[in-house]
Amino acid sequence: MASPLHHPRIARRRAAERSSPRRALAxxxxxxxxxLLAGGAAAAELRDPTRPPESYVVPPAGTVDEAPGEIVEWHLTATYTNRNRRRAVINGHHVSEGEKINDAEVLTIRPGRVQLREGDEVFSLTIYTDTIRRPAAGNLRS
Incomplete structure (x- = not known):
């Protein structure tokens, strides 16, 4: 007769415990x-692919130094338009139609374009995009 430690039933139960779903799940x-712990440090260094390039990030309010009467280089960074509201980011400042930035009044805001008036001069700013879109070779129309 087999000893109690080596009994076939006990051996089967121990084998079943070693390969149980609970043990595998654990x-x-x-x-x-x-x-996850090992990958957490590496993930902290990854760049968010949806974040705009650093050149497009709006500086915090009050950090753009522009003295009155000084020649201003205009930079249109973004336009936000919908049925009820039109806003633009010019030289790091959020503006709406009718508001003033430096000595210029915002006349109109359209997607990608803003029209300003400074004194008697009316001029437009556009957002520069470096993407050139061309039709795919199979989609050319003659």
Missing amino acids: ALLTLTAAA
Whole structure:
């Protein structure tokens, strides 16, 4: 007769315990937690692909130094338009139609374009995009 420690039923139960779904789940959770902890440091250094380039980031209010009467170089960074509201970001300042920035009045805001009046001069700013779109070779029209 087999000893109680080596009895066939006990051996089967021990084998079943070693390969139980609970044990497998516990091992999987442990490995997943270890991978997340190890990957957390690397993920902190990744750049957000939806974030605009640094040149397009609006500086905090009050950081754009422009003295009155000084020649201003105009930079249109963004326009936001919908049925009820039109806003633009010019030289880091959020403006609406009718508002003034330096000595210029914002006349109109359209998608990608703003019209300003400074004294008697009326001029437009446009957003520069470096993307040139061309039709795919198969989509050319003659």
